[in-house]
Amino acid sequence: MPEAAAHPQAPSARVASGADANAVSIAALEGAWVRNRELSEDAMDRLVAAFGAPADVPEPLRDFARSISAQRSGLHIRAGDGRIEIQNAAGEILRVPVDGRARADSRGNRTSAYLAGAALEVVTKGNGWLWLWRDTYYRSGDRLVQTSESQNLIVDLSFRTVYDYAEGEPPPAGPLGVQETASARQAALRIVPPPRKHREFLSGPVEVQALVLDPLIDTVEFLLDGRRVKQSTKPPFKATIRLGDPPREEALEVRGYRDGSRQLGADRIVLNGLNLPFAVRIADLRPAAGEDASAVRVEARVSVPAGAALAGVDFYRGDDRVAAFDRPDWRKRRDGSRTIGVEAPVGNISPGDFVRVAARLADGREREDAELLQSADYQSEIDVQLVQLQILAVDRDGNPLSDLQPGDFEIRENGERRWVESLHASDDVPLVLGIAMDSSESMRLVWRQLRTVVRRFVATALAADDRAFLVDFDDTVRLLQPLTGDRSLLAVRLNRLLAEGGTAINDGLLFSLLQFRREPGRRALILVTDGDDQHSRTRTAQVTDFAEQAGIPIYFIAVGWAEPPRGLVRKLSRRTGGRLFRVHPSLPPSETASALEHVFARIDGDLRRQHVLTYYSDRPVGAAIEPSVRALRDGLIVKSLLPLDRLD
Secondary structure, three states: OOHHHHOOOOOOOOOOOOHHHHHHHHHOOOEEEEEOOOOOOOHHHHHHHHHOOHHHOOHHHHHHHHHHHHHOOEEEEEEEOOEEEEEEOOOOEEEEEOOOOOEEOOOOOEEEEEEEOOEEEEEEEOOOOOOEEEEEEEEEOOEEEEEEEEEOOOOOOEEEEEEEEOOOOOOOOOOOOHHHHOOOOEOOEEEEOOOOOEOOOOOEEEEEEEEEOOOOOOEEEEEEOOEEEEEEOOOOOEEEEEEOOOOOOEEEEEEEEEOOOEEEEEEEEEEOOEOOOOEEEEEEEEEOOOOOOOOEEEEEEEEOOOOOOEEEEEEEEOOEEEEEEOOOOOOOOOOOOOEEEEEEEEOOOOOOOEEEEEEEEOOOOEEEEEEEOEOOEOOOOOOOEEEEEEEEEEOOOOOEOOOOOHHHEEEEEOOEEEOOOEEEEHHHOOEEEEEEEEOOHHHHHOHHHHHHHHHHHHHHHOOOOOEEEEEEEOOOEEEEEEEEOOHHHHHHHHHHOOOOOOOOHHHHHHHHHHOOOOOOOEEEEEEEEOOOOOOOOOOHHHHHHHHHHHOOOEEEEEOOOOOOOHHHHHHHHHHHOOEEEEOOOOOOHHHHHHHHHHHHHHHHHHHHOOEEEEEEEOOOOOOOEOEEEEEOOOOOEEEEEEEOOOEO
């Protein structure tokens, strides 16, 4: 057994983290730990799942599993002087500097160790990069968790060991983000939301599908608000569900099983839940009945994004604040769209005065609206919702433009013209970026150059408020890193990749698009691959249908002799405003790196020149809208249009 794989344990430092933060995270792992058998997974169980039956597991692998079990009976972790020492129950000791650099052992295997978020990660690549072993250590409450994964090392494994502190109280865990640091796993299944128009509520019979990625799943159960509605036992795994009429929020869940009994994965979404942007709008101005003749009553509507909390609303006459609401018992009106109504009297007004309403969220974001008061010109109550449209405008040569004004565009909703409320540059609206990388065996020719270029790209292209996720696919699909704003964490996650296996482009693309779901912000997806689809379980038509519905710009980067499927690329590049780039595979390594850097620089240019147009819609909540944008300036072309606030 290779030395690093025999005891694949070690630490490291996150590139952008401070030394103090690293020390705190590592200190939480120190001490003597004893395996909790009830909570731990066994390597032998994983082997049995892979081979189908205990008798089918070869004896050498049985010995391997028994060896791992012996090692995992306990751990002793020490740290100091920039190094960490991990001793397992078999007496094997691994000492590694906490600096993230790969070091070779006597057999040519290379081990790197680093802090990924609040977790300690150790990655060992076999001599010649033929296999890979990953260990991740993190605290979950008073316990220590060690997850282990292998690629191309006899058989792919993934299992978890949970430890209790041996004696006394364990060291403080600190602010550990277990969800962020948990080890990436092969995707099992995801819900493919039913098709709908923008902001449309669904009701009555609706067909839904499950994207099944784990080949061991043979049964999918569909549940609505916890009630089982159908069980599907053959692909495509789909069901017709009956939603409420009138529409309401309902939770859809799918569960995947092997042999109809052992659950291997699950997914859940909320249907008819509106994800509104943060906005405030003066909805009603009217004379204040029974009050001073010079007073008006002002009602404002504040839309609060999912997961956010409204901290306060202030009413102003000119620059003078006349009312403030910052307590949880303020007068408010709620509906299914998470819109809060707040009203207040504003007195001592005169013609030419204006009222202003400012709202703020608990996270510090602020929005405001203002209306000029005319002596007898008050608006009746209106119920409007802010709509955000992501656009990319180019000139006749296809070059993105940045010197744009609201008057350069005309917005129509269901054929009716709408007033452009504002035009935001890319710096004003955070980006949600997906990067999906083909990690099949044929990618080895460009693998090192690609990882280096992607590291540089995420370090320089993402602004402070931007977030990104990483997906890798060969003949399976993995969520390498969930959505995060930590650029250094994205960079070190690339160490988890090993180029081996086949290619499943359709599965990787559809899975990546599903990661965006309800996330607010501008959106784009970059997909890098070197060839034809060979192993996808998803049909091309299913992917193109969903991708067209999602409308997210997709940038394809082809680095092999064969292009991605022509129909897929041409259709999606045209419909979503993305592009296809080619990097010739016969280039020398240095030229390959330069070509990739040039491609990513062009994508960065597009992302930096995305804009967000906003307007107010008076369509009722849940009614479908079909916005369109036309350029009014000569020589200006709207290349892509994506409504950002979504319904699941």
